[in-house]
Amino acid sequence: PTPGQVLPDQPDVKIINRQISGYVGFANLPKQWHRRSIKNGFSLNLLCVGKAGIGKTTMINSLFNESFDAAAKDGGIIPEQPLDIAMENDDEAANGADEGAPATVRIETTSRTIEENGVTLKLTVVDAPGFGDAINNTNAWDPIVKEINSRYDQFLDAENKINRNLSDDNRIHACLYFIEPTGHWLKPLDLEFCAVIHEKCNLIPVIAKSDILTDDEITLFKERISQQFAERGIQTFKPPVYKLDDKETVEVANKLYSSMPYAVVGSNDFVRDPANPDVTVRGREYPWGVIAVENESQSDFMLLRDLLIKQYLEELHERTNNVLYEKYRSEKLINLGIKQDNSVFREFDPNMRQEEEKKLHEAKLSKLEAEMKNVFQQKVSEKEKKLQKSETELFARHKEMKDKLTKQLKALEEKKRQLEMSIQSQAQSSPAQPKKKGFLRG
């Protein structure tokens, strides 16, 4: 049927639920699913945002029991640079054209496949170095939002191709936002960032380095953060509860949600476990004792790991696909002038699909053109500034030389005058002596 076509009256459909007496085999489906999942592996694209030195790398190392620092050394880093940054790195920028420019937020991506009991997880960590480090952090989140959008665009492109390959899902599945452990209130930058990002990806806020706060301070800080989030309408990721979930699962989901933001502690070191001195555990050693990262009474680290990996990885994917990406996709199509229609028809209408593809392509081209124009104009104005600067310098140098030469000329003329005067006075004082041929006159 085409959109708008009136369907003939359908007969009443009765759905009958029946228990099958013989064994058909679909009870085996979960096993098939399990086998397929093991074969394909899992993936998690995690965005980590927070100030430099707040403990992001340490937290990722602790969460996945990996060393993500080492990834840079063994070539695990896949740097991905947005267009404008790549353009900044040319020779002129290297020659200092950017001196004095404000610190910019960059996007760095590290990918790694990790394995546990035969199950593989392709983990991609997207870091945003430079976030919150400038004096003026207005719109510091722009490059991050651009990155999320470009990953959505990539997926949308792949979806619209005739030969679809959706196995490479680069969309961001969750954002770990690292809050400074001030124990006070959230800063405007924290709030602005979370307000923008919670609509783009699953937001999971954490209070970093929470070992510097007391339990009471953590409780109060969490309350304040929740209050500030509620006032701004910021929604953190909520583990879904399904009808068939048992009481225990519902309790776990509620606890995971109500404990946010998680007060976490990370460490790259292994220390002796105070509870069992024969064993070493990931932790931090202080003069007054040891904090074991995985000790549930000392931090919320295990809650974060449960949510992110153990219990709700699939739900993070699902919400990304069904809610966040879907919202992005429909907004994009609406902006392009394509009305959201009955999605059943949309799937099967080749004309409409072609139209969508065409519009998307045109929008992409004009975006690229605008970006290139922008970069070109930037380059031209940089060049002009440089030329102006060297012209001024040249003029100043010319003037300086001219002044110097004028001074020298004046000094020489003065000297000449004095010499002439002294010769004259000598000639007057001894008139009998024969005249010598003066070099000044000769």
Ligand code: GTP
């Ligand atoms: P950049 O890569 O510069 O953005 O830093 P980062 O945010 O990745 O921080 P990183 O993990 O390198 O940690 C910075 C310092 O903080 C290191 O000395 C860590 O040992 C320390 N650190 C990390 N996590 C914790 C924590 O939970 N508690 C305390 N007290 N220190 C921590």
